[in-house]
Amino acid sequence: MQVYWRNKLYLIVIFILIFAVILAGCSEQGKNDAIVIYAGMGLKEPLQKVAQEFSNKYKCEVNFTFSDYKTLTKKIEDGSKADIFIAPPNYMEDLKGKVVSDHYQKLTVKIPVMVVAKKNPKSITSLEDLKKPDVKLALPDQAQSHLVGGCVGDEILKKAKLSEKVHLVKPAPTTIEGLVKAVTDGSADATIIWNDQVEKYDKGDITIVKLPQFGQAIMCALLKEAPNRKDSEKFLDFIYSRKGGNLF
Template sequence: MFRKLLAIVLLIAAGGLAFYSLRTESSASGKSLTVYCAAGLKKPVEAIATQYEKDTGTSIALQFGGTGTLLSQLRVANRGDLFIAADDAALADAHKLEVTREVLPLAVQHPVIAVAKGNPKNIRTLADLEKPDIRLALTNPEAASNGKIAQKILGARWEVLAKKAAVMKPTVTEIAADTKLGAVDAALVWDSTVPQFKGLEAVKIPELSTHEEKASAAVLSSAVSSVEALKFARYLSAPEKGGTLFKEHGFQAAGGDAWVVKPELVLYSGGVNRPAIEKLVQDFATREGISITTVFNGCGILCAAMKTMEDSSSSNYPDVYYACDVCFVPPVAENFPEAVLLTEAEIIIAVPKGNPKNIKTLADLARPGLRVGICNAEQSTLGFMTQGILKSMNLFESVSKNASSQVPTGDFLVNQLRTGSLDAAVVYHINIQNEIEHFESIPLPADKAKAIQPFAVRVNSPRRQLGYRLLAWLRANQKSFTDAGFVWRGDAPAVKSSELEIPEWLQQR
């Protein structure tokens, strides 16, 4: 009863929603979610919520209204679990207001003109809407995303249409209903709105229908349980669950991950990334309510494992791959065709404090009697890059003679330096970041010293959207990377794996 009264109070405070639906009965599981949903998506979301309640026992309380109205309400209420918005701009506004977290696309929509079946007024263009005998209905851009988008697309022409409009209402469903009843001759709505009303048809015009917007579900910052909110969001977006019902109601489904109650994600990561991401990955799994299998190793070993599996549809094949450098993306580029360059790490020569052997350059590593540690070129990115660097400087043969240790990762070399087994080692600066009191670093030539770490999601992963949410989570936690000693690069868009810039001396043959 309290929740129902609160909903009514909020409706008044927000200036009035077009309509609302609130289920207050207790569920068998004792779990419940409150969902704020754009009115234009009412029919499919109600159907999906009903099916979800049957499948899981979780009660779904739904409140409907114009996207703008709902967003205003959320700012005041600071409660609820999911916000289903009709357009990207509304989600961007919600993000700026810090009321939303994860976003899962549900459907793709385009603005169109709705008219009565048969188009009796012969409306074909925007100019036809300006004719004196045409009664036009629009949505209020302050309340509905449809109106806001149309206003943005049409510019000055919107002002002309707004002055002429017979009615302007808060939701697309209201003006579509007016068109069906004959109260108006035409209305600017979403293409997904028209199939929900018998007796209407859509007129597509280039000025509007070429524009695309995504209707999406966003987890609210006020969600009582992120696990339960994300679980329902995944159900909404899953092709065989919510996607099917969206299509049945005339929507173009955006395409989400295949539905499972508790997804399992497989992450392959180069060892150098471990200090920055190990806890982040655990936190992400906890928030999402999923399982993550994380394999840290040298990238040569990781790529070899992927090639051995051959079939990328195997449940053991990684869904996401966070390499130590771009040079270890080409071997698996078929399955990871694009990557985001998240970070970079400096490669150095590490020596004991005081630099007792007076090592100044890579050439010094060739001095007779010196015990040098380098990583294995076939197993690790660091080893492969060290080999490439030395070969490009004609030092590989002479330094290799002193290489008393060739191991998969730089951490092993640092341990050997600590015990006195080595005089110097080529490692990442990150490897000595937390033990700087024991070591000194000798810089490499500037054009040789940088490894760039790309993050990629497998193109045919059934958990592709989950992989991209992990990427978003890592991007939102930049401090973890900089604290670990990385240089942050993750704000740039993804690049095609085929277009990665790899120096000649690092290209794999």
């Protein structure tokens, strides 16, 4: 009889252990909140893919707040509870002591590009070519459109001291698709957008001129007051792994 009950007890213990392993995808699931990540709108698609891969593997929920970097930085400064912040270095610097230095690394580099017509009839190969009197440049009016990533062209022109030397298309296109279409239909000779934005609209009728000298590093950081630090560290390990990194 003792052997019977002892064996039964062993089976119960084994069942409990197996059940605990099944439920242990995230540390103390149910007690901890989901991983909360603040990131720029331009990173939405690749980050959601990474998060889905991570959730499938570890059964951990990942929630995002996508917005402009200034808004996200202000939210963190004001005490909003996030675990991870993904942004360019200058916004990380604004947070000063709120970032864990051991978990602060470069995630990727975004490259801006000039988009010109396939045969490039105006021979536009550099920013200097945008000064030609017969070259029309399409850039969004950010005051009107608030286009995600739409300020990159203005910022590059300012850095290159070309803002007052180019001829802008009016009215300004209000979408990425509109910017590319302006080039393909001939109403503009060039536009400037991010490399990851153009792929969707490349139908073989455009030429890409990369501007790597104006690349923007994207950093990934664990915040010191992260409510779910353990699972956030696991996510960071994943996103820097080969599998996670390939999605960028």
